Amino acid sequence: xxxxxxxxxxxxxxxxxxxxxxxxxxxxxxxxxxxxxxxxxxxxxxxxxxxxxxxxxxxxxxxxxxxxxxxxxxxxxxxxxxxxxxxxxxxxxxxxxxxxxxxxxxxxxxxxxxxxxxxxxxxxxxxxxxxxxxxxxxxxxxxxxxxxxxxxxxxxxxxxxxxxxxxxxxxxxxxxxxxxxxxxxxxxxxxxxxxxxxx
Numbered sequence: 778x779x780x781x782x783x784x785x786x787x788x789x790x791x792x793x794x795x796x797x798x799x800x801x802x803x804x805x806x807x808x809x810x811x812x813x814x815x816x817x818x819x820x821x822x823x824x825x826x827x828x829x830x831x832x833x834x835x836x837x838x839x840x841x842x843x844x845x846x847x848x849x850x851x852x853x854x855x856x857x858x859x860x861x862x863x864x865x866x867x868x869x870x871x872x873x874x875x876x877x878x879x880x881x882x883x884x885x886x887x888x889x890x891x892x893x894x895x896x897x898x899x900x901x902x903x904x905x906x907x908x909x910x911x912x913x914x915x916x917x918x919x920x921x922x923x924x925x926x927x928x929x930x931x932x933x934x935x936x937x938x939x940x941x942x943x944x945x946x947x948x949x950x951x952x953x954x955x956x957x958x959x960x961x962x963x964x965x966x967x968x969x970x971x972x973x974x975x976x
Contacts, residue, residue, distance in 0.1 A: 787917030
């Protein structure tokens with residue numbers, strides 16, 4: 778079984794995905810695969826540099842993700858452009874990861890796919906079940922500031938642009954996990970769902 782977990786930035790989707798991984802699922806992190814695609818050796822590198830220019834490059838020629846992040850999280854159109862370029866590459870990497878999981882010596886029975894843009898990229902099609910992690914903007918802002926060291930203004934801008942660009946996964950997912958209470962309660966309800974899905 779492949780379980781997709783999605784949610785807006787700061788919702789807690791990665792914490793939920795790690796719970797599923799602790800139940801023996803093979804972890805596929807779409808964000809890490811996106812980083813892989815942006816490397817000089819990655820399949821999206823040339824397209825992204827062509828689209829955003831040499832100003833996004835570090836001295837070693839790699840894409841400086843913080844610079845690229847500042848650009849796309851201040852302009853919804855540029856975020857849309859980056860996503861349009863990278864989605865197909867990330868989807869290809871995910872397909873390879875699923876194959877690796879199935880044919881690894883461990884022969885994983887289950888996998889968990891952690892992806893912010895699960896629906897937007899089309900990779901929800903790989904999943905047998907989709908979980909949306911939902912949390913209010915205030916809680917997400919607190920987590921983003923603590924996690925990324927952003928100021929309140931930058932965190933608000935990131936939340937706003939993501940809400941402009943992202944599909945509301947809570948209306949499409951098979952299951953919802955609410956994360957506005959304590960961390961312990963959230964992990965407890967996630968464990969119960971993992972046990973129900975993985976038998």
